[in-house]
Amino acid sequence: MGRIIALLLIIFGLVKGASSPLVFETLVTPLQESAASIEQLSRKPIMKPNQQLLRNFLSGVETTLVIGQELSGAKEIDKQVLKSYLKDLRELSHTKESIDQLYRKTLDTAMAQSDKTSFEDLVSVSLEPLHHPRIRSAVIAFYQKNYPNHSLKSVEALCDEQELEEKSIQTAIDQEQAYEEHLRILKRSEVSAIKKTAQIGSRNSVMVSAEPTAEGGFVFEAENVNPYTVTMSIDFEILNNLKASEKLPLFVEIPGKT
Incomplete structure (x- = not known):
């Protein structure tokens, strides 16, 4: 969210001196990319009590995108419209955070209660929190315990993602250790050279x-x-x-x- 707000502030500062139209609709792109997953989430029975929150977010993204396109195509920027647009973006970012928190809490509850139906519904939606290392590890642990046949493709993809990440981390560690060993070899060579003289x-x-x-x-x-x-x-x-x-x-x- 910090990056979005920073970008908004930069754009707002550039508006006064802009000589050509700015692509304002791109500011809503990060939120728009989440909209498809949140739309999927809104259909899940377990999210029915919070359906209005999800629908309001989706509607807000659509409306804000239209306003952004109008601002980008305008010859002159209406400062009041721009101010309202930036405010709507900030509010949508806060709503997205609330949805992420709700998703994490609901997923934790489903695993704690061994509610496999709700678990399956939630992990089938690829929201950002699902890829957080702590949440991903908890999901994989629950999956391995309760799904011996490894029947969920969405979680299998998470397993592959975690394995790839662990390999990348190990590769980085190996490279660092190899570099340190290289430095030690160089140091021993320098000492040997000094000993000769x-x-x-x-x-x-x-x-x-x-x-x-x-x-x-x-x-x-x-x-x-x-x-x-x-x-x-x-x-x-x-x-x-x-x-x-x-x-x-x-x-x-x-x-x-x-």
Whole structure:
């Protein structure tokens, strides 16, 4: 809804300086795309007590679309008509939210009461809430428990959608892990290059590196290429949102070649 309101505000600001007609009917497109599903929903017996709300929404979308087309074709914009048009769009957006909430509540009740008839009626209508991860997971769980023959095509499509989404998420995780491993390999290569040029007793003959952890911290490693033991002191002037696991300053003895 936020995107719709933002778009309305932008369009309203552009009207004064517009040199050519704006396509105002496109502003109702997101609501119009939901109208077909809501029209289906209005026919379901379980929605009979709320049928008037659904019909009012559908009627409002049709009327607003006509006004939008008239505004787009007008040579001069009637500011009062435009103001009323934008107000109607906002009210329709609020009504759409109410319908979505009603749909979610009715679906939750049907599953809680194991009302398979109402469940089947509701999931046959592809409204936006049905694709919300939490609701979709609940619907699939109810379906798998109560429909061993997997007989509902609409829910089978939801299962495919969830599986595809999970695969996409896993692919993203795998890619991130591969990238992190790539960085570790590069880091080891850099350390190896430094070791080749490290001279005993020089500043870079003791190499310190930091590896990020999954918990958001860092683990420090030190390598002493000298043949003798080196004592290191570790401390930080400032730690932002971090806490050392050891008391600082920390003194560490690193044997030679370790």
